[in-house]
Amino acid sequence: MHELIASPYEDEHLLLRPGSARALKIPYAKYTQLLRAAADGEEAPAWLVAAVKSAWGSDLTGRPVAGTVLVRAPGRFRHSRATWEINLGCDFDCEHCYLGEKKFAGLDWEGKQRLLHTVRDAGVIWFQFTGGEPLIDPDFPAAYRLANELGMQIELLSNGSRLRNDKILSLLIEHPPSKISLSVYGATAETYDALTRRRGAFNRFTEGLDKAVRAGLNIDLSLIITNRNAHEADAMRAWADRLGVPHREYANISPTIHGTAETLPSQSPEHLTQRAPFTGCPAGHTFFHVDPHGRASICKVGREHSIDLVTEGVDGLARLGGIADSLMLRTxxxxxxxxxxxxxxxxxxxxxxxxxxxxxxxxxxxxxxxxxxx
Incomplete structure (x- = not known):
């Protein structure tokens, strides 16, 4: 497995390390030098040895570029980020979930492989696994390994319940993601289990969280504040502070993606925050979302006029920018x-x-x- 990735990014070129959030800009000339060196079996050039030593503390002296650096080809378009709901199935049943009914369905393994290759060919560098709960998908370990092999920097969005599984944890330690964002639904078993509507959920989460923190994985906590756990908001913040991990808070609950309102009563009115004015976003132009069936849309909310990436491949993404512009019109x-x-x-x-x-x-x-x- 490669230790570094050299990749085009919009009008620039980057040097990245799997599992690290850091990215180094490199000139086009150095990118093409790495491309030639990999093809010709040359050793890592002096500038690369120095840059990697400074950024990540690794010594590449005498190491061949081939096998050490994965030099990625440019993508067809400008899409550098994507998120994938590998499956909508979840082992929790949170009343505030924007997905509504969470059916466990999606692509078979062959379809998942085709999708991941298409995402790579599109030029995606930063790739997010989500769900549902991604870690419960039986194909997650193989899909995660393949995404790594294809040279994508991976982030996981998870409820953390499966991090206590030694096989899952070992996989993430062997190939660490750049970040694991875990949702927190309470500071006590009584509150946590009531919100997730799953007995024992709190104990499974805390065991997995503790194991992941001890393993040194890059954890980020999302504190979900609703009317059911608002009384424990301070305790959740204190918990994150004790662990020494960054955290963010989410209290603005949205309707389901189907446009139904059953989630909205779970809001805690006193914790709602004022959103910043919307000034545009890269959805559909440099970012896209993929559902469990391989259908690409501009984002997880704007799912109309999706594109079947498994059958259409990268060419289908040519229409996504126009779809994004049409969905953003005030109508x-x-x-x-x-x-x-x-x-x-x-x-x-x-x-x-x-x-x-x-x-x-x-x-x-x-x-x-x-x-x-x-």
Missing amino acids: GGCSGCTLSGSCRVCRPMAKIFQEAKAPLRNYCQHGQPKELVK
């Missing part, structure tokens, strides 16, 4: 809005709020006191 209840220039949600998100008949205050300035609208 329906938002067309002609005088506050659209300072709107705090994108059009696909506003659409599912409207379909769910959610109160305006959840997503629109028109539903807020005038003194809060800026």
Whole structure:
């Protein structure tokens, strides 16, 4: 397995190390030098030895470029990031989950392999496994290994319940992801198990979290604040601080991706935060989302007009930018809005709020006191 990745990135070229969040910019001339050196069986050039020693503390002196550095070819388009719901199945049943009904279904292993090669060929460098719960998919270990072999920097979004499994943990220690983002649903078993609607969930999570932290994996905690666990918000923050891991908080619950509102009552009103004005995003242009069946969309919210990557391959992504632009147009209840220039949600998100008949205050300035609208 390679130790480094050299890859084009938009109009630049990067040097990366699997499992590390650090990236070094290198000139095009040095990228092409590595490409030639790998093909000709040459040793690592002096500049590479020095750069790697400084950035990651590894010594490549006398090492061949081939087998040490995976030099990736340019992608067809500008897509450098992607996220994949390997499966919607989950071992938790959280009442606030935006996925709604979580059916365990998706591609077979052959389809998953074709998808991962297509994602690589598209030029994706940063690749996120999510779900559902990705670690419960029977093909996850093989898919994770293949994504590593193809030269993608991997992030995991997980509930952490399977990190206590020695085989899963050993895989992640052998090939560490650049980050593992774990959702936290409470600070006590009573609250955690009630929110996830799974007895024993808290104990499984804490065992896996402790093992991952001791193993030195790069953990990031997402503190999910709802009306069921809001009384433990301070305790969750203190827990993250004791572990010495970074954490973020999420309290703004959205409707399901199907535009239904059963998730919204789980919000804790006093913990809702004011979103920053929406000024655009790279969805569909440099980023895309893939569902369990291999259908690519601009993001996890804007799933209309998806592209079947398994059958169409990379060529299908040529349409994604146009789809993104069309989905971002202010239509329906938002067309002609005088506050659209300072709107705090994108059009696909506003659409599912409207379909769910959610109160305006959840997503629109028109539903807020005038003194809060800026």
